Amino acid sequence: MKQLYLLTLGLLMGSAAQAQSSDTTSVKKTDGSHVIIEAGAVKVTVGKKDSTKTEKKTVKYPRFTYGLTFEHFDIGLSKYHTGSDFGAPNGYDLETETWKTSNVGFDLLQMGIRFNPNLKVVLAAGLDWNHMRLKQNVTIQPEQPTLTITDDAIDYEKNRFSSRYIRVPLYFEYRSPQSKKGKRTSIVFGPEVGFLLNGKVKQISKEKGKEKFKDDFNLEPFRYGASIRLGYGGGGLFFKYYFNDVFAKNEGPADYKNLSFGLTFGF
Numbered sequence: 001m002k003q004l005y006l007l008t009l010g011l012l013m014g015s016a017a018q019a020q021s022s023d024t025t026s027v028k029k030t031d032g033s034h035v036i037i038e039a040g041a042v043k044v045t046v047g048k049k050d051s052t053k054t055e056k057k058t059v060k061y062p063r064f065t066y067g068l069t070f071e072h073f074d075i076g077l078s079k080y081h082t083g084s085d086f087g088a089p090n091g092y093d094l095e096t097e098t099w100k101t102s103n104v105g106f107d108l109l110q111m112g113i114r115f116n117p118n119l120k121v122v123l124a125a126g127l128d129w130n131h132m133r134l135k136q137n138v139t140i141q142p143e144q145p146t147l148t149i150t151d152d153a154i155d156y157e158k159n160r161f162s163s164r165y166i167r168v169p170l171y172f173e174y175r176s177p178q179s180k181k182g183k184r185t186s187i188v189f190g191p192e193v194g195f196l197l198n199g200k201v202k203q204i205s206k207e208k209g210k211e212k213f214k215d216d217f218n219l220e221p222f223r224y225g226a227s228i229r230l231g232y233g234g235g236g237l238f239f240k241y242y243f244n245d246v247f248a249k250n251e252g253p254a255d256y257k258n259l260s261f262g263l264t265f266g267f
Contacts, residue, residue, distance in 0.1 A: 066111040073106040076262015089253035100133035103260035120173040128167040134159040142215030147252035158204040165194035189228040218251040238264040
C-alpha cells in the first residue's frame with residue numbers, strides 16, 4: 001500500500017511538471033518492484049532497481065494554443081523625448097519626475113502556434129498604462145481642440161497624467177532547452193499596436209483634495225511600435241518603443257515620443 005501511495009504521488013508530480021515545461025516524458029518500468037518516473041526536472045523512484053525499460057511520449061508539432069492568460073507583466077520607467085532631448089517639449093509644461101514616470105502592462109488573451117519546443121508565434125491582447133508624474137503645478141485641460149495646459153496657483157502633492165491603451169502585440173518567441181534546474185532562457189520580440197481607451201488627470205492638493213478627470217486629452221488614438229523581452233525562468237527585462245507621437249497629429253508637440261523599459265514577469 002505504501003508503494004501505491006508513492007507511485008500515485010510520483011505520477012501527479014510528473015504530470016504537473018510536464019504541463020508546465022516538459023515536452024517529453026520518460027517512464028522506466030521494471031519487474032514490479034521498481035518504477036522511475038521522469039518529467040522535466042522531476043524524478044521519482046520507488047522500490048529497488050533491477051532492470052529498466054524506457055518508453056517516451058513525444059508531443060506533436062505544430063501545436064495551436066489559445067485562451068485567457070496572464071503573461072508579460074511589465075513594470076518599469078517611461079521616458080519621453082523630442083529627438084535626442086529628453087526634457088519637456090518647447091512650449092509645453094510637461095516636465096516629469098524621472099523615478100515616478102512609469103509604465104505598467106500585461107497580456108490577458110493569446111492565440112499562438114508552437115512549431116517545436118523552442119519556437120512559437122503568438123498574437124496577444126492586453127492593457128498598457130503610461131503614467132507621467134508632472135513636476136509643475138499645472139493642469140492638462142479636457143475637451144480642447146489642441147493640447148492645453150494651464151498654470152495653477154496650487155501646490156500639488158501629486159499631479160499625474162495617465163494614458164490607458166489596449167495593446168495588441170505579435171510575439172516571436174525563442175526559448176532554449178531546459179537547464180538542469182528546469183529553467184529556460186527566452187527572447188520574445190515583435191511589433192505592437194495600441195488603441196486608446198482614455199487619458200486621466202489625477203491631482204491631490206490641500207486646497208482641493210483629490211480630483212480626477214477623464215478625457216482623451218488629445219492623445220494619439222492609435223499607436224504603433226515594437227518590444228523585446230529577455231528572460232530566464234519566469235522573469236527578465238523588457239524594452240518598448242513607439243514610433244508615432246504621444247499626442248495626435250497637429251494637436252500636441254510634434255516628434256514627441258515615448259519609450260519604456262524595466263522588469264517583466266511571466267514567460
